[in-house]
Amino acid sequence: MVRVEARKNQRMQDGGVHAVQEEPLTMAEEPIPWEEVQLYAERPESLTCIASDLPPPLKEELVQCLIHNRDVFAWSIEELLGVKPEVAEHKLHLLPDARPVKQKKRNFSADQNKIIRAEVDQLRKAGHVREVQFPAWLSNVVLVPQTLKETQKLVGRIISLSRFISRSADRASPFFKVLRKASKFKWDEECTRAFEELKKYLEALPSLFKPVVEEPLWVYLSATPEVVGVVLVKEQDNVQWSVYFFNHLLKGVESRYTTLENLVYGLVLMARRLRPYFLAHPIMIMTNSTMGRALTNIEMAGRLIKWATELGEYDIQYQPRTAIKAQALADILTKIHQTNSEETWKVYVDGSTTHQGSGVGVLLISPQGDILQLVVRLNFHATNNEAEYEALLAGLQVARHVEAARVIIYSDSQLVTHQVAGNFVVNCDKLQVYREAYEKMEEEFVEVTVTKFPRAENEKADELAKITSSLTT
Structure with a gap:
């Protein structure tokens, strides 16, 4: 100063x-x-x-x-008259014996020529450039793609190079968003940032390595609400090297999958694409989610059964993710939501008994709003109270599978909610066994709260339980 x-x-x-x-x-x-x-x-x-x-x-x-x-x-x-060369001068340091490269002249559309002409006119008026007549074309103007057709070409090239580009679908998502609005196409700032980041990434592409037959391969999975990403790596000299990148943009019903389903779905898609690799190598899935436990759970339902059957032909093992041994992989994996011990999961449970049988329904809602549904048909004819206790224990089992630490369980049974809270005395020996089983499972959580919930507001779990109890064997 x-x-x-x-x-x-x-x-x-x-x-x-x-x-x-x-x-x-x-x-x-x-x-x-x-x-x-x-x-x-x-x-x-x-x-x-x-x-x-x-x-x-x-x-x-x-x-x-x-x-x-x-x-x-x-x-x-226009008032910038320039700087004298003795004060400051910009030079391009070229090899004196380098041979000049002549580029083939490109023809631009009318819209592109209008943009180029406006930029050149500004520079010419300021005196920064001047017109010079050359007998041959020297170089082409590089224009950022800002039209619908150019953006479509850009996305096509990204897709063709997807196996070499980590998180390719994630990097291209801003372009997909503007392409969906083709009738109102507008290249925005998010597209410009994504384009610049893509150019920087392409300047230093990671190397891909060929695996040796029968050596183990590791798979890292990632998922966001829009994209699932998978990377296949090999290990050599205690260092992990990339073998293959895979990304998939979620669309339609896929965008409503839970985080767990997204991870399993990404693994299934990777196995379909690289079936020879999965058949010729032991596969180690590195994940901190409950994927391995979910795929080996005999009570799983829905699309997970189909995917687990499809993956069953491969030699797949599940291991908790530790420190990534390759620094290049840090940018490959998109951020995954990890279970937080401070977050609370909601579990809606209900039991049902009819003359055809007994069953329970469970509705699990994650802190992020993901919904899991579970139905269990009991292999014995239970009383109403026994069915409600079975539903309570099934809800705790599901919460344990997703590694929830804090749980609020909603049940419409006044007897069960008051007995587990210690407000009612348990006079039945069978119900006492259920009560003790609940207390033992409760110790595996940081906090469990059982709340009486009106039956009219517990429709989904009640419906699941009734459907299951009505099934005939």
């Missing part, structure tokens, strides 16, 4: 500029207040700033000095 002291308030007789004395000052403890000074009365943009706490005589002297020398300021591009 310097203090400018004007010695004179007018130019010297020889036309020289004011002499200015500079002396260093220590940093102020508080910010110095500033005020604006307009150097040209007829030009509102001609503003500069000076310290507002200067003594009035010194302030006036400084203002007059700035106004007197205002011709050294530039307020527009």
Whole structure:
């Protein structure tokens, strides 16, 4: 920081500029207040700033000095007259024996030519470039893709290179979003950022390595609400090397899958694409989710049964994810939501008994809103209270499978909710066994709360239980 002291308030007789004395000052403890000074009365943009706490005589002297020398300021591009080469000069350091490369001339569309012409006119008016006639074309203009057709070409090229680009679907998602609105296509700032990041990534592509037959391969899985990503790696000298990248953009019903289903689905798609690899190598799935436990659970239902059967022909083992041994893989995996011990899961349970049989229904809702449904048909004819206890224990089992730490269980049975809370005495030996089983399972959680819930508001779990109890064997 310097203090400018004007010695004179007018130019010297020889036309020289004011002499200015500079002396260093220590940093102020508080910010110095500033005020604006307009150097040209007829030009509102001609503003500069000076310290507002200067003594009035010194302030006036400084203002007059700035106004007197205002011709050294530039307020527009056209007023930038350039810098003398002896002050600063930009040079391209080229090899003197390098052979010039002649590019093939490209033809641009009318819209592209309009954009290029406007940019060149600005540079020409500012005096930064000048027109030169050459007998041959030297180089082409590089234009960022900002039209529907160019964006479609860009996405097609990304897809064709997807096995070499980590998180390719994630990187291309801004382009997919604008393409979905083809009738109202508009290249936005998000597309520009994604395009620039893609160019930086392509400048240093990671290397892919060929695996040796029968050596184990590791699979890392990732999932977001829009994309699932998988990377296949091999290990050599305690370092992991990428073998194959795979990404899939979720669409339609796939976008409503739970996080667990997304991870399993990504593994299934990878196995279909790289079936020879999965048949020729032991596969280690590195994940901190409950995928391995879910796929080996005999009570799983729905699409998980189909996927588990499809994966059953391969030699697949599930291991908890530890520290990634390859730094290059850090950017490959998109962020996955990990179970947080402070988050609470909701479990709605209900039991049903009919003359055809007994069954329970469980509705599990994650802190992020993911929904899991489970139905269990009991292999014995239970009483209503026994069916309600079975539903309670089934709900705890499901919560344990997803590694939930805090659970709120909603049941419409007044007897069960009060007995597990200690408000009602258990007089039946069979129900006492259920009560003890509940207390044992409760110890595996940080917190379990059982709440009485009106039957009218527990329709989904009640419906699941009734469907299961009505099934005939």
